[in-house]
Amino acid sequence: MLMVVSHPHILEEEATYINALFDAGLQRLHLRKPYASEEAIKRLLEQVEGQYYAKIAWHQYHHLAIRYGTKRIHFPEYMRLRYDDPVWKLLKDKQYILSTSVHAHTHTHRLAPEFSYAFVGPVFDSISKTGYKALEAATRKRLLMADLGVARVAIGGIGGHNCQLLQAMGVRSIAVSGAVWQSGTPLEAFKKIQAVWHTTGPSF
Template structure:
């Protein structure tokens, strides 16, 4: 099963909560809430604007102390956060019922990941849409071998409707959309549906 996740825009977007709700209604499985410069009040307002029925599909990239209050159980580790967290701490979070994910940028690091994580983002796969200095690592012959994936791997970076199908032949388990959704917020839902269609008809 090919999973498509969406990562929030780093800064506020007009009608953001409405768009997120529409994405969930279209079958979005997991939404990664990443606002590195937001304050707690901004985060609370956004979470509260999303119907509680969808909160179990939200993954937090910070403000972890809000998770219990809003019944959120998906905990994402940035690379530096993961490196400073012990295996014992990860086990405790798993035992409390959290789904853990993380971000990885190099294949050797990916291969060393503990299976305590449910999945990992690997980036940048293609040239980034939102960060032009990030060049993708996936050439035409890129293939992710089974032994390189201790956990399911979602491709991040430059993924859009025109190239998402190629991730299937590269042996990725899914994709994370960012620029493809938020570059044109008014087209976010249509672009999400197109990505889903292009994967499932490939």
């Protein structure tokens, strides 16, 4: 599976780009806007076609997931560590599809079974986050191959120029961000990655 994580800031014409990405076959958009207000997020979503809401995973303002008819909620690593397992069971019982992130090189334990998948990385130097360096090769391989108890999605510095390296390692799902949003032509950049990422991976 090929996922896209949104630009952290609200962009001009962003809803148009999001609609176009979905039209081109995007399976999952992770809406990550740590600097945006709730009202700004609402304004953005009102311009996205309603048929795509179910394909959007929320990183912030999780309560809005109900309003926009999506059951996908992402808990960043720092947020996941604040809660106990009963929270995940409660959400899972309400049919939410949960995801999280694993960035710590010391992480060795299995995640709660209520999570469907976890972002693992950064596997390469981040394109969108300045100074966000890749995990050491050995650590990267260990995390990508580790039994976390959930599906793994590689993230961090991934683009059309290096995604096939991950595919050769057995990675079946990736998430991209900077390679799309910092390209100047998001739709074309996405299509180039889509053309070389030759696995649809698991569906979740």
